Amino acid sequence: MNHHIQIDESEIELKAIRSQGAGGQNVNKVSSAVHLRFDIRASSLPDEAKQKLLKQRDHRITKDGLIVIKAQQFRTQEQNREAAIKRLIELIQQSLRVEKPRRATKPTRGSRERRLKSKAQKGRTKSLRGRVKDLD
Template sequence: MLQISNKVIIPDNEIEISAIRSQGAGGQNVNKVATAIHLRFDIQASSLPDDYKEKLLKLNDKRITQDGIIVIKAQEYRSQLKNREDALSRLKELIKSAMVVKKKRKPTKPTTSSQQKRLDSKTKRSQIKSNRRKIDDE
């Protein structure tokens, strides 16, 4: 069972975990032992509260398929147990990140003095550049 918060818990039977062979270099260990973990979690079929499901499905994350299934592949460690823990913690972080409420931005206006400083600096810069020009003798 995976505890997301004090009230939200995901039972083990809702998380599908399978061991697969890892990719990349590693010699005999990679070739013989299935150490990588492939985790699948169906959002709609889960016991998560509706607001969690809604926000997870709205997330624009490559780990969430069109069907609403979270797919996580963990193969960082050489041990199957560590990869399993890593996959579960990544699932937990993904669900937690969906529930973070972003602070609404209050639109602000630049102060009058800051606008005046900006215009003054532009005028000064313009003056410096105009002084570099060639002087016509007419």
């Protein structure tokens, strides 16, 4: 079940931010930082997607259902915008991924034999520990 989610660009609020920080920062980089806000509840996402996103534990999702993503790894605002939107889409797709339950596998005969062999080996070395052998 592969969900391809279409996000309405008009639902994404992008703000250019100048981060306040210590001096000596790369001014170009700082001035191109982008702050993305996406309201889950007000979005046109399917209801199941909204519910899953609201339940997901992620530091970018606030209690009131806003996704806040900050991007400032690139020099231009345009690149940071794209990076923020890409992260938003990844977050939404991640919440829709359904984990398949793992099938219990029986240990193979080979792996069982290896385990017993190493167990026996451990037992032998343990029993030799503490004994002083005569070297005459």
